[in-house]
Structures are given as C-alpha cells and as structure tokens.
Amino acid sequence: MSQKLANKVAIVTGAASGFGTGIATKFVQEGCKVLIADLNAEGGQKVADELGCSFAVADVTNLEHWKALLEKAGAEFGGLDIVVNNAGVTYVNKPTETVTEKDFDLVMNVNVKSIYMSATACLPYFLENQRPGVFIQIGSTAATRPRPGLTWYNASKAAVMNATKTMAVEYGPHQIRFNCVAPVVGSTGMTHLFLGKPDTEENRAGFVSTVPLGRASTPADVANACSYLASDEARFITGVNLEVDGGRCV
Numbered sequence: 001m002s003q004k005l006a007n008k009v010a011i012v013t014g015a016a017s018g019f020g021t022g023i024a025t026k027f028v029q030e031g032c033k034v035l036i037a038d039l040n041a042e043g044g045q046k047v048a049d050e051l052g053c054s055f056a057v058a059d060v061t062n063l064e065h066w067k068a069l070l071e072k073a074g075a076e077f078g079g080l081d082i083v084v085n086n087a088g089v090t091y092v093n094k095p096t097e098t099v100t101e102k103d104f105d106l107v108m109n110v111n112v113k114s115i116y117m118s119a120t121a122c123l124p125y126f127l128e129n130q131r132p133g134v135f136i137q138i139g140s141t142a143a144t145r146p147r148p149g150l151t152w153y154n155a156s157k158a159a160v161m162n163a164t165k166t167m168a169v170e171y172g173p174h175q176i177r178f179n180c181v182a183p184v185v186g187s188t189g190m191t192h193l194f195l196g197k198p199d200t201e202e203n204r205a206g207f208v209s210t211v212p213l214g215r216a217s218t219p220a221d222v223a224n225a226c227s228y229l230a231s232d233e234a235r236f237i238t239g240v241n242l243e244v245d246g247g248r249c250v
Helices: 018-029 039-049 065-076 099-129 151-175 189-194 201-208 217-228
Strands: 008-013 032-037 053-057 084-086 133-138 176-183 241-244
Touching: 008 018, 008 065, 008 176, 018 032, 018 039, 018 084, 032 039, 032 151, 053 065, 053 201, 065 099, 084 099, 084 176, 084 217, 099 133, 099 151, 099 176, 133 217, 151 176, 151 241, 176 217, 217 241
Parallel strands: 008 032, 008 084, 032 053, 084 133, 133 176, 176 241
Antiparallel strands: none
C-alpha cells in the first residue's frame, strides 16, 4: 500500500458497519491510527479488533462524548489529524406530510448536530496547537439532487454540505480543511429505508438504472475518496462536495 496516511490519527464515526467500516479499513491500510466511534458497542469493538485499531462507544450528538474522543485520541495516539463524520441516519421513504416530529429530530440531530458537535469539540484543539486538520463529512447526493419521500433527510444533508463549505472558508487561513463526500445509495443497513422497501437486487434495479456507471456505491468507493481527501495529496483541496455517484448527479 502507498501508506499515504502514515503518522496520521483519525476519528471515524459510525464505523461499526457500512461506509464507516470501509473508511476505517482503508485508513488503517494507508498507515493511519484510527479511533472508531459508534453507539454499537459490540459491532464497533469487533471491527476495531479485526483492524487492530481503537474503539469507543460514542453518541455523536453529545459534546462530552466528542471531548472524550479527542482526549482518547491524544492519550493513545498522541494527537488528532482527521475527523470523519460518517455517522448518519434516515427515516423510511414516505410522503412528507406523514413525517413525524421524531423523524425530523432524528435526521437533524444525527446528521447535522453531530457536525456542530465535532467542530465545537475539535476545532479548538487544532487552533490552539496551530495544527493543520482535516474534517470530512459523509454527505449524500440527496443534498444536490433531492428526490421525493425524504424531504428532511435531503435537507439535513444540504445543511451538512453548506456548513462544510462555510467552515472551509472560515478556517482555511488556519490550514484546517473541510470537505464532503457525497455517495449515491449503496447497499448498507439503511438502504431499505431510502428505497422504502426491502433492499433486494430487484428493488435496487430501478434506482441503479439511473446511475450512468451502472451500479450502486460501495464502502470501498467512499473510502478511497476519503483517503485522498484526508491525505497530503489533497492539501490544496477544501470546500468541495465530492460526488461519488457513478455520474448520477450529472
């Protein structure tokens, strides 16, 4: 492997499964020291054991949990270089007028408030230590090409993209980079919610037919994009929304 992330330390949220596991795997392969954060204690520890990295149970909407993650990264690895905000949720695809307040609060808290919490906890560390940093948010093509039935999920990802671009401008002078990676739907634990029906090859076929490259996104696709953006190869890249979507948004 190229080891493009050698001597780097990263926190990857929601890494007990799906895209998060793919990102953590790629980062470890590239020489990064990774702290996996997830509410799923059993799943997160299992991935950490398999990859030989660290794990902590964390609620990404809780500031004290973020402070604990930062402290753990410093204690175990000597600091922090990269924050990957991968944890995210959705509600089942349904008419907007039937979306409950609980549904709304869920996507706004986990998808948007978590970004606020990560910045609130970690930005002072980078600023006070005059240390370059990288924040990568896992967004969605829903932010730029929204489709019916997921209005408030789409809106949450649009907020993530906008906040990322804003912070890229604000903190660029401090050499702290903010970027988004926007996957098209893949086969993860949330796919059935996006589809509004079971995640089967037959049910995905209609959606996949709209992707010019002819398939859904994979954890490896997302991980490769994150690895590049986290590396020094991308040191002049900030404020981008990188669509990893096989041409879906064209």
